[in-house]
Amino acid sequence: MKTFTLPNTDITASNIILGLMRISSLSDEEIRTLVGSARDAGITFFDHADVYGTEPHGCETRFGQAVTFSAADRESVVIQSKVGIRKGYWDFSKQHILESVDESLAALQTEYLDLLLLHRPDTLMEPEEVAAAFDTLQAAGKVRNFGVSNQTPGQVELLKRSVKQPLVVNQVQLSITHAPLIAQGIAANMAGLDQSIDRDNGILDYSRLHDITLQAWSPFQKGFFDGVFLGDRENYPELNEVIDELAGKYGVATAAIPVAWITRHPANMQVVLGTTNPAHVKDSAAGSDVPLTSEEWYRLFTAAGHKLP
Numbered sequence: 001m002k003t004f005t006l007p008n009t010d011i012t013a014s015n016i017i018l019g020l021m022r023i024s025s026l027s028d029e030e031i032r033t034l035v036g037s038a039r040d041a042g043i044t045f046f047d048h049a050d051v052y053g054t055e056p057h058g059c060e061t062r063f064g065q066a067v068t069f070s071a072a073d074r075e076s077v078v079i080q081s082k083v084g085i086r087k088g089y090w091d092f093s094k095q096h097i098l099e100s101v102d103e104s105l106a107a108l109q110t111e112y113l114d115l116l117l118l119h120r121p122d123t124l125m126e127p128e129e130v131a132a133a134f135d136t137l138q139a140a141g142k143v144r145n146f147g148v149s150n151q152t153p154g155q156v157e158l159l160k161r162s163v164k165q166p167l168v169v170n171q172v173q174l175s176i177t178h179a180p181l182i183a184q185g186i187a188a189n190m191a192g193l194d195q196s197i198d199r200d201n202g203i204l205d206y207s208r209l210h211d212i213t214l215q216a217w218s219p220f221q222k223g224f225f226d227g228v229f230l231g232d233r234e235n236y237p238e239l240n241e242v243i244d245e246l247a248g249k250y251g252v253a254t255a256a257i258p259v260a261w262i263t264r265h266p267a268n269m270q271v272v273l274g275t276t277n278p279a280h281v282k283d284s285a286a287g288s289d290v291p292l293t294s295e296e297w298y299r300l301f302t303a304a305g306h307k308l309p
C-alpha cells in the first residue's frame, strides 16, 4: 500500500480510502469486518459525510456504534467527513457548519475530524461565514484540516480570499469511464469533439499547481450511480478485455486495475472505494501501487471510449 503525506498537512495516509456511504443497513459485525479488511489491506483513511444514510448522520452513527478506536488507534487513522448538503438545498452557513460538525463528532464518537470537506458548492454561500466557521472549529480542536468536494478552481479561489486555512483536498467524481477531468485536457482544442468541452474549468491542473490532493469518488461507476463497468462485458467489452490482460500481467484481481489507473496518475490522487464487500476491498486496494506503464494507462483510457486526437 502506497502512503504519502498530503501536501500542507501533517497527515500521512494510504492513497486508498474506504468510503462509508453505503453502510447504513449493515450490522455492527459486518461494519467491523469491512473496516478490518480495509485496515488489513493497509487503508488508514475513512470517508464520511453528514448526509450519508437514510437520515442525517446515519452512516456516521452506524460507524461510531460499530467501531471503537483506542486513543492510540485514533491517531493512526484519518477520519474525514463533509458538510453542506441538506434535504432539498445546500447550506454553507456558519450555523449549519458548526451544528453539523458537532453532530458528526457525536455520531462518530470521536473528539475531532482530521479533515472536513464542503460537500457541493453552495452558490448562496458567504465566504466570510465559512471562514468564521472554520476558525471556530479549528480553535476548538474539532477539525484539523479543511477541503472541498466537487468544486471548480474559481470556487476554491473565492473561498481562499476569506478562509485562512489551506484547502488541501478536492473530492471529485472520477473513474476510467467517467473521466472528463482528465479526458478534456488530452483533447483540448478539438472542434466538434464532446470530450474537448471544459466542464470543470481545469480542476486537474489547478489542483496540481496548488498542491490540492484530488480524491476520486465512484471509481467503479460507469457514470453517475448507474452501475459498475467492471465485468460489464456487454457495454464495455474492450475495456474489460484490457483490464483482464493487465490483471493477469500484474498478478492482481481485476478490481485492482481501475484503481491503479487513478493512482498511476502523477497528480498523486487518492481513490475512495465504496464497496461494502470485504473481498472487493482487498482486491481493489491492491491497485494502490500497480506500476502501469504509460502505454498501458493510455490503452485503458482509449478502451473506455475516450479519444486520443
Ligand SMILES: NC(=O)c1ccc[n+]([C@@H]2O[C@H](COP(=O)([O-])OP(=O)(O)OC[C@H]3O[C@@H](n4cnc5c(N)ncnc54)[C@H](OP(=O)(O)O)[C@@H]3O)[C@@H](O)[C@H]2O)c1
Binding pocket: 018, 019, 020, 021, 022, 047, 048, 119, 149, 150, 171, 172, 216, 217, 218, 219, 220, 221, 228, 230, 255, 272, 273, 274, 275, 276, 277, 280, 283, 284
Ligand atoms: N464527494 C461526493 O460528492 C461523493 C459522492 C458519492 C460518493 N462519495 C464517496 O465515495 C465513495 C465511493 O462511491 P461509490 O460507492 O459510488 O463508489 P464505487 O466503489 O465506484 O461503487 C460502489 C459500488 O460498486 C460496487 N463494486 C465495487 N467494487 C466492486 C467489484 N470489485 N466488483 C463488483 N462490484 C463492485 C459495489 O458493490 P459491492 O459492495 O457488492 O462491492 C457498490 O455497489 C462513497 O462511499 C463516498 O464515501 C463522495
